[in-house]
Amino acid sequence: DGGITQSPKYLFRKEGQNVTLSCEQNLNHDAMYWYRQDPGQGLRLIYYSQIVNDFQKGDIAEGYSVSREKKESFPLTVTSAQKNPTAFYLCASRGEGLYGYTFGSGTRLTVV
């Protein structure tokens, strides 16, 4: 079955370290997204990519970086510049239009 795979499910990071979250999709979708979820705040857009080798900042991009070298993959790096990285991170992708918007199962990042 097609879908989005996020790994790992749980991630612990020491302060000052960079960490990379993986997102892979086999839906042949062009557009991919990273959202951050905090309790009581819904989801907020970090970065998005509409095509390979191109990506754009979302609403809360500071302290994060991404790459899009392959259509299937859109990894997110949480850098040491992100002041409050503890959160639940969700990756999504969509095909043509907004019909096929699909979310992964998320990665919970905790800074220790």
Place this chain on the structure above:
Amino acid sequence: AQSVTQPDIHITVSEGASLELRCNYSYGATPYLFWYVQSPGQGLQLLLKYFSGDTLVQGIKGFEAEFKRSQSSFNLRKPSVHWSDAAEYFCAVGALYNQGGKLIFGQGTELSVKP
């Protein structure tokens, strides 16, 4: 500014009772409208969506939603709630021309179901 408001942070209903979750949005034009459900520690599952046409939309798990343009609302309903419906529900809006089709989410409504 574009926004989605879910006025109820937490709702408790008895099993078998009816349910209505409210969603109001502010957007430049009629956006695409979505309802998602999330179980603890999980991703989002699409319940239903509205793009155009009939303003009463049927979704999975017996849910439906009605788009009311005059009220900028897209409320979610279910006639008889089951214990397994306990979860967090998110309303979202989006448009292709806005940041590559990003979705704008409400804060979520947590649903508890009493036996």
